[in-house]
Amino acid sequence: MKLIKFFTLLSIFTFFNGVNAATLINAKVLEHKSWISGADEKGRAVSGHFESVDKGNSAGTGASAYNASGEAYRNIFTNGYHFCSIANHSQQSLVYTIDWTLCANSTYCSHNQQRILVNANGYYSDSARSSLTCSFSYPGSYGLEAKTDVTGPEFSHARGTATIQVR
Numbered sequence: 104m105k106l107i108k109f110f111t112l113l114s115i116f117t118f119f120n121g122v123n124a125a126t127l128i129n130a131k132v133l134e135h136k137s138w139i140s141g142a143d144e145k146g147r148a149v150s151g152h153f154e155s156v157d158k159g160n161s162a163g164t165g166a167s168a169y170n171a172s173g174e175a176y177r178n179i180f181t182n183g184y185h186f187c188s189i190a191n192h193s194q195q196s197l198v199y200t201i202d203w204t205l206c207a208n209s210t211y212c213s214h215n216q217q218r219i220l221v222n223a224n225g226y227y228s229d230s231a232r233s234s235l236t237c238s239f240s241y242p243g244s245y246g247l248e249a250k251t252d253v254t255g256p257e258f259s260h261a262r263g264t265a266t267i268q269v270r
Contacts, residue, residue, distance in 0.1 A: 129225030183249030
C-alpha cells in the first residue's frame with residue numbers, strides 16, 4: 104500500500120510540476136487545468152506533464168508526437184509537442200479555449216486546458232513539451248497522438264501521430 108501511495112504522489116508531482124512561459128500582450132489566462140485519464144484491462148495512464156517552451160512570435164497551431172518503445176507491464180515514457188498563437192485584431196476582447204492532449208492508444212491521455220482572454224489588439228502565444236507515462240499489458244503496436252485545439256471566435260486544430268512498440 105505504501106508503494107502505491109508513493110507512485111500516486113510521484114505521478115501527481117510529475118503531472119503538476121509544469122512551467123508556464125506564455126507570451127501575453129494585452130491578454131490574460133482566465134483558467135488553467137491539467138489532468139490524466141484512461142485505464143482498462145490493456146493498460147493505463149501513469150502520469151502526464153506539460154512544460155511551456157518560450158519560442159517567440161509565430162502564428163498558427165502545431166502538434167507532434169514521437170515514437171516510443173518499451174516492455175509490457177513496464178512504464179513507457181512518451182513525448183509530444185504543442186504550439187498555438189492567437190492574434191486579436193478586433194476592437195473587442197475575445198475569449199479562447201486552448202486544449203493540448205497527448206494520448207496513447209486513444210485511451211490513456213494527458214490533458215492541459217486553458218481559457219485565455221485576448222483583449223483588443225492583443226496577442227497570445229505558447230508552446231509546450233508534453234509527456235505521458237503509460238503501461239500496456241500486452242505486446243503490440245499502439246498509437247500515440249498529440250493534439251492542439253484552439254476554439255473561440257476562430258478555430259484551429261493540429262495533430263501529430265507516432266507509434267508505441269511494446270515487446
